[in-house]
Amino acid sequence: MKKIISVLIASALLSACTVVPESNRASTARSTAPASSGAVATRLPAPVAAHPQDRQCLAQLTDTGAQFVPVADAYLGEGCSTVGTVQLSALRSDATRLSLSNMGPVQCGVGAAFAAWARYGVDRAAQQILGSPLQRIETMGSYACRNVAGSSRRSAHATAGAIDIAAFVLEDGRRISVLQHWHGGSAAEKEFLRTVQRSACRRFATVLGPEYNAAHRDHFHLEGVMGDSSFCR
Ligand SMILES: [Zn+2]
Structure with a gap:
């Protein structure tokens, strides 16, 4: 039923x-x-x-309980586009609605991986490790027409294929940020951030965090959908 x-x-x-x-x-x-x-x-x-695969992805995203609208395809020049993207406004955890900040258009498949990670990776880790459910995920955006920092190569953000995650707000009011708590948090807060990064590595093709380089000291970069392997640093 x-x-x-x-x-x-x-x-x-x-x-x-x-x-x-x-x-x-x-x-x-x-x-x-x-x-x-x-x-x-x-x-x-x-x-x-x-396209059938787009319809399938939208149905999959709907099944997660996410709130979103599809975004019209746009080719924006200079290697930048928003094709097959959605605008997410909220996700679902087991018990509640998860709000999001600063999200722009994101490729549907990446959005679906994000929805599953938020529920099964982040919310459950917050409950188990920090004793409070997740309420909100603060992002630093998804689509941005730009290069990889310090290179001449287009970033996955230029095609809305990645999301940057800055912080997690719990139902009890605590805010756990990558910048403050990756190195400076309590043992539990540090374990939580490492746990959610590891679980992201099982859902996204590329996951970068503070251990990768200084450009990622304040966020997790979640890119693409996990295929045969993932690049996880
Ligand atoms: Zn990024």
Whole structure:
């Protein structure tokens, strides 16, 4: 029964997203030029998920209980784009809604890995190690049209393929930040941060933290979806 309900929710979500075939998208885009007859210009279509793998990912994300809207694909030049992305506004833990800060568009698959990590990696570690459930995750953003720090190579952030995580706020009010607590926290706080980083390494392709370099002293960089192996530092 639960499965049926989630399928219904997923299909309701997808129909709300106005899924139209690729050929229709092109003709809709062409028809947005103002008509000389004075007719009202056609509204741009709602964000779409025309590809089966995108629809599958949106349904998967819906199943996690995340609150989000799909973002219209955009190619922004200079190797930067937001294709197949979503705007996440909240996630679910076992017991409650998890709020997020500073999130921009993120690739759907990375968003789904983030939702699962927040629930099964972070919230449960917070309860077990720190004795309080998770309430909020503070990010330093996801999409940013920029290079890897100190290089001429485009960052995964340039295609909304990564999320930077700065801190975790617990239900009891404690705020555990990578900057303050990775080195300076109590034994439990340090164990919590190392535990959540290790669990991220099981879900994301690349995970970088304070041990990697000075550019990551204040956040975890979570990039891509775990394939055969992950790069975890
Ligand atoms: Zn990053």
